[in-house]
Amino acid sequence: AQSVTQPDIHITVSEGASLELRCNYSYGATPYLFWYVQSPGQGLQLLLKYFSGDTLVQGIKGFEAEFKRSQSSFNLRKPSVHWSDAAEYFCAVGLTGNQFYFGTGTSLTVIP
């Protein structure tokens, strides 16, 4: 079955530490890939996206993600987490026909 998997429901990191959020997908072809962030009381904001080309993409707020075709993964990374990064993060895939599917999300807690 087609799916988007975010295996980590909740992650806690110390401020200043590095972060990696995992995302795997299972679709026949390489989809469009996105990471969204939802801060409390707000809508989902696009962090970054991958369509084609360089497999390492840079996004807003110092985030980056790497597409690995062999692993069907699109993991999100940040070298140094700030307290304001505490939020929920969603991986999404875009398919033909303007379809989008989301993972279950990863909740990030940042401790001082």
Next chain:
Amino acid sequence: EAGVTQFPSHSVIEKGQTVTLRCDPISGHDNLYWYRRVMGKEIKFLLHFVKESKQDESGMPNNRFLAERTGGTYSTLKVQPAELEDSGVYFCASSQDRTSENTGELFFGEGSRLTVL
């Protein structure tokens, strides 16, 4: 440029009542989507409009849910009668068509939280 706006931000109703959620997409976006997130679960697709037409409504849970997009502008999602399991956050999103130059990413509203008691 105004973003996607949703109203109300929060609605508390009793089981059996009716609620109507409204979404105003970004001007010029032909694609409008409704999603729902129940606490702790994934953001689940409900339906997709292209202009005023329903492109895909395979995610609508049952016939108590009715979505409209008259004139291809704003959309409404009506739940009648509401049940306890309808509680959650309803997100609206809009996008341009995906082209060789545009990935057609979704732009989300802040969501309408529905609580059914």
